[in-house]
Amino acid sequence: AQKVTQAQTEISVVEKEDVTLDCVYETRDTTYYLFWYKQPPSGELVFLIRRNSFDEQNEISGRYSWNFQKSTSSFNFTITASQVVDSAVYFCALSEAPSGGSYIPTFGRGTSLIVHP
Amino acid sequence: DAGVTQSPTHLIKTRGQQVTLRCSPKSGHDTVSWYQQALGQGPQFIFQYYEEEERQRGNFPDRFSGHQFPNYSSELNVNALLLGDSALYLCASSWYRGDSTDTQYFGPGTRLTVL
Numbered sequence: 071a072q073k074v075t076q077a078q079t080e081i082s083v084v085e086k087e088d089v090t091l092d093c094v095y096e097t098r099d100t101t102y103y104l105f106w107y108k109q110p111p112s113g114e115l116v117f118l119i120r121r122n123s124f125d126e127q128n129e130i131s132g133r134y135s136w137n138f139q140k141s142t143s144s145f146n147f148t149i150t151a152s153q154v155v156d157s158a159v160y161f162c163a164l165s166e167a168p169s170g171g172s173y174i175p176t177f178g179r180g181t182s183l184i185v186h187p
Numbered sequence: 188d189a190g191v192t193q194s195p196t197h198l199i200k201t202r203g204q205q206v207t208l209r210c211s212p213k214s215g216h217d218t219v220s221w222y223q224q225a226l227g228q229g230p231q232f233i234f235q236y237y238e239e240e241e242r243q244r245g246n247f248p249d250r251f252s253g254h255q256f257p258n259y260s261s262e263l264n265v266n267a268l269l270l271g272d273s274a275l276y277l278c279a280s281s282w283y284r285g286d287s288t289d290t291q292y293f294g295p296g297t298r299l300t301v302l
Contacts, residue, residue, distance in 0.1 A: 115293035177229030
């Protein structure tokens with residue numbers, strides 16, 4: 071069975087601080103996919119990144135960066151110089167390789183990030 | 188280009204009633220998935236529709252059923268509502284082409300309250 075653990079329930083930072091959201095996953099599959107989604111108060115899940123299990127390169131997109139380490143089964147997300155607009159709930163998710171359909175992510179419980187001005 | 192749309196936005200029902208939620212996928216998408224998100228939890232997969240058939244199903248009772256129409260839109264039906272069915276119901280769409288698929292894009296959700 072697949073499992074995603076986001077141990078941080080809530081993180082509170084002041085604007086311009088860097089913040090890292092942790093994600094640890096469990097799977098027996100050798101091929102799998104990891105995701106991060108952002109859920110602002112409006113409720114819509116916004117896709118941030120998808121990474122497959124064979125690509126351990128770190129990725130940077132603007133102020134966002136992701137660190138994927140298979141050795142520790144972790145896929146951590148860092149926001150550099152946080153802004154108030156980054157306040158949201160962030161979900162890490164794991165999916166096996168799609169078969170006969172789309173990905174079926176198993177989500178963690180989410181980390182609520184509050185950025186104070 | 189419209190994204191995933193869902194209706195209604197909010198809904199209040201009483202125990203035992205039945206409810207139908209609707210979803211229109213993003214343009215170009217043919218696969219629709221439904222998720223239930225209880226307060227303070229991550230979304231949980233209910234089922235996925237492709238080519239008007241239920242392709243995969245999560246661990247939800249038969250009270251949860253769905254349908255996909257030829258235009259790829261979808262409905263989620265819940266019968267005999269329980270208090271525990273109160274949640275945000277999210278629809279997600281993607282495309283599937285045999286050996287290739289796209290990441291799911293989510294709609295804003297329908298907030299269902301069961302009294």
